[in-house]
Amino acid sequence: MIEFVHVYKSYDKNYILRDLTFNIYKGEFVFITGPSGAGKTTTLKLLTAIEKPTHGVVNVFSIGISDIKPKDIPFLRRKIGFVFQDFKLLPNRTIFQNISLSLEISGISSTVIANNVTNILKAVELYTKKDDYPLSLSGGEQQRVAIARALVLNPPVLMADEPTGNLDDNTAGIVIDILKSFNNKGTTVIVATHDKSLIDLGRARVIDITKN
Numbered sequence: 076m077i078e079f080v081h082v083y084k085s086y087d088k089n090y091i092l093r094d095l096t097f098n099i100y101k102g103e104f105v106f107i108t109g110p111s112g113a114g115k116t117t118t119l120k121l122l123t124a125i126e127k128p129t130h131g132v133v134n135v136f137s138i139g140i141s142d143i144k145p146k147d148i149p150f151l152r153r154k155i156g157f158v159f160q161d162f163k164l165l166p167n168r169t170i171f172q173n174i175s176l177s178l179e180i181s182g183i184s185s186t187v188i189a190n191n192v193t194n195i196l197k198a199v200e201l202y203t204k205k206d207d208y209p210l211s212l213s214g215g216e217q218q219r220v221a222i223a224r225a226l227v228l229n230p231p232v233l234m235a236d237e238p239t240g241n242l243d244d245n246t247a248g249i250v251i252d253i254l255k256s257f258n259n260k261g262t263t264v265i266v267a268t269h270d271k272s273l274i275d276l277g278r279a280r281v282i283d284i285t286k287n
């Protein structure tokens with residue numbers, strides 16, 4: 076489903092990724108790891124066509140990222156839920172509104188939106204906080220809102236960039252359990268992290284982009 080073949084990526088003249096080759100298969104849970112600056116976020120950006128490879132082939136859902144057509148970009152991004160390292164929640168909107176906003180933009184009816192948002196908030200155990208504002212939530216709760224927002228349209232793939240960066244071990248464990256539960260229901264999950272203890276918690280395949 077996702078294929079990197081001898082991928083090189085440079086910004087200016089410095090190569091960040093060198094000869095990176097891997098596959099990710101439908102239904103997998105994988106970690107992408109490497110030290111800070113190794114290119115984990117860059118790898119996720121290649122998957123969503125935010126960046127293009129300098130050399131080599133990146134294929135996602137059989138779409139070649141190097142020569143992706145503009146009309147295929149929204150199609151690709153609808154299929155991949157993205158959880159950002161810094162959450163990017165809107166502070167002056169409630170939890171419910173933070174999740175419903177992208178659905179409203181897609182022109183989905185308000186009944187369907189209410190149903191979907193309710194279901195996803197229950198799945199991450201935050202339904203009781205639906206009318207609260209992000210800054211009144213703990214870091215782990217905010218992370219779960221970001222995950223709910225990425226998953227509300229039920230994309231086949233979820234990517235999370237350092238999803239437990241600022242969380243203690245216990246809270247990180249809860250976040251990983253939530254990602255695992257969606258993976259068990261069929262979502263392909265890709266987690267970028269430098270955190271070895273998170274990888275130990277997750278017990279899944281590891282792609283080390285520095286050893287490839």
Ligand SMILES: Nc1ncnc2c1ncn2[C@@H]1O[C@H](COP(=O)(O)OP(=O)(O)OP(=O)(O)O)[C@@H](O)[C@H]1O
Pocket residue numbers: 086087091109110111112113114115116117118269
């Ligand atoms: N848009 C850009 N222009 C120039 N250099 C960039 C750009 N984006 C990233 N880089 C550089 O590429 C390298 C890899 O960055 P990237 O964010 O992919 O690393 P990372 O593995 O995600 O690191 P971290 O663990 O700190 O998040 C870094 O040295 C960074 O400075």
Ligand SMILES: [Mg+2]
Pocket residue numbers: 115116117236
């Ligand atoms: Mg990063």
